[in-house]
Amino acid sequence: MSDKKAHILVTDDEKAIRNTLEEILQFENYEVSTVDSGQAALDFVHERSVDLMFLDIKMQGMDGLETLKRLRDSSHDFPVIMISGHGTIEIAVEATKMGAYDFLEKPPDLNRLLISVRNALSKQDLEREYKQIKKKLPKIQDIIGESKPINKIKSLIEKVAPTQSRVLITGENGTGKELVAKWIHEKSPRRAGAFVEVNCAAIPSELLESELFGHEKGAFTGASEQRIGKFEQADGGTLFLDEIGDMSLKAQAKVLRALQENRITRVGGNESISVDVRILAATNKDLEQEITDGNFREDLFHRISVIPVKVPPLRERKEDIPAIAKACLSNLQEQDISFASVSFTADGLNALQQKEWSGNVRELQNAVERLGILTSNDVIDESIVEEVLRSRELGSDDLGKLADQTNDFQDFKESAERLFLIKQLEKNNWNISQTAEAIGIQRSHMYNKMKKYNIER
Incomplete structure (x- = not known):
């Protein structure tokens, strides 16, 4: 616990037990309050915060099990240690099922009692810390919609997530492929591990290998220190290879080997490192056509597409x-x-x-x-x-305005091209690689045109 004293409530209809527990716990530097009935306990916790409760099972009026049930129904989640002079295994099991932290028989053993208190309060502290950390973490956006296609996706996520199978998520730009990947991870046994994302389209091919597998100091010009790659960062969790269709054939070969052996080697290194990752991949390309065109390895395709998931367009x-x-x-x-x-x-x-x-x-x-x-x-x-x-939408009105504003054909052509590029960038959320691919030009040409026309987000 923090420097603040933990507040313990003792609920028992026997005054001698209340006094004994109060004396023991105060000696251990806890703040202690006592009440003599289940109803009094419910009234007390409604007015004041409590870190832990001792609760007698056999009391006049409302018994301990009923009191415990009402506490949990009222969303009081502090640990409750049940005490009874008539303890049976059946009662202990029932109390545990209802959310009791521990069960002690009267008269309680002093060491056992204090150990139980310390463990219960430590657990309470950890749960509070976890809740605080979880509040600070970004929430995963819900998959919105109740249409037939989106309900099919939700159902597929529920089936696929608990497995270790690799998933290939396909769909047009902007459909939510990354969101589907995050929910597969969140609903999987690996959710406590890292979700590591690599955008294969945004990383130059000559740097992608280092990004995925890491590198040793001095492996290449500029490698001034060792770097841990995404495979190692995702160990025990999920690695999401976004836009895998843009990965170079050389990098594809390295990824295939990593998937076959569950081992990687850093660039410039000799050590073979074991990794345990689940691969989720996404692309807006037709990978089977890419295989036919010689741009994607068929053996890698079969490795990553054990479960295909197609995200529907709007x-x-x-x-x-x-x-x-x-x-x-x-x-x-x-x-x-x-x-x-x-x-x-x-x-x-x-x-x-x-x-x-x-x-x-x-x-x-x-x-x-x-x-x-x-x-x-x-x-x-x-x-x-x-x-x-x-x-x-780029329509006749836009072109008409441009035509009215200039009599020079070259000026009109360049203005129209600038307007077209801006609208295409907006459609692709200013992803330059995706925009270049969508309009059929090389990424380097896209950069040149943006520089020429002074296009910035």
């Missing part, structure tokens, strides 16, 4: 759009007080539901944030949805 579950939009707004309200009074009208939600969301949930999230910022009266109705989201 156009296949449009009935979920209102619930997702409201959840997005709720998340914004938790993070930023400026959104606190913003709300949707029914026609506003219906207008969102009628839109086409090529960027899926990610695009919808961005749109909700934009609507929340730009609405003038804190109400997102149909008119504001139409007004704010009209600029989402």
Whole structure:
């Protein structure tokens, strides 16, 4: 416990027992209160906080088991040590099932009693610390929706998560593949271990091997110290290989070997290191086509796709759009007080539901944030949805405005290209690799064009 004295409540209808326990516990520097009935105990804990309770089983009026049941029904979760002069194994088992921490017979052995108190309070401290830590940890967002496709995904997660099988999650950009991976980990026996994510598309191929397997000091220019890779970081937990379709063939060969042997070797090292990781992978590519094109190893594909999970795009579950939009707004309200009074009208939600969301949930999230910022009266109705989201799509109006603003063909062409690139980046949540792939140019060309047109997020 902390420096503050632990507060113990003794509940027993025998005055001699109350006095004896009070004297022993006060001598051990605990704060002690006493009551003579179950009802008095319930009234006491309603008014004051308690760290531990001694509770007699046989009392006049409400007995100890009934008192314990009412304590738990009222969400009092402090440890309760049952005491009885008529102890039987059956009573002890029943009390334990109802949530009692321990069971002592009268007269209690002094050493046993004090050990039980110390252990119960230590457990209480650990549980409080755990709750505090859990509050500080970011919560995993729920998978929103009750449509048939999304319920199928939820059901699949429940079946797959408890196993050790590798899972390949496929789907378009912005559908929530990472969220599915996180829930598989959260519902698995590995949830106490780390969830380690690697975005294979965001890491240059020459650095990916070091990112995955780590490196030894001096392994290459710039390797000034040893680095632990993602496989080792995920030992005992889950490794999520996002956008695995963008992984180079060289890195694929190393990953395949790691999966076959459950061992890795750091770049520049000789030591073979045992790792215990569950692999979840995701991609927006058709890996079977990538195999045909010679860009992906067939043997690795079969290793990672034991259980395939396809995340549906929004156009296949449009009935979920209102619930997702409201959840997005709720998340914004938790993070930023400026959104606190913003709300949707029914026609506003219906207008969102009628839109086409090529960027899926990610695009919808961005749109909700934009609507929340730009609405003038804190109400997102149909008119504001139409007004704010009209600029989402590159249409004749945009091109017409550009044409009116310049008589120079080259200026028009460059302005149109800049507008097109910005809209495509927005659709892909400003992921440059995904945008380059979506519009069919190399990533390096994308960077060059962003520099040329001074495009920044």
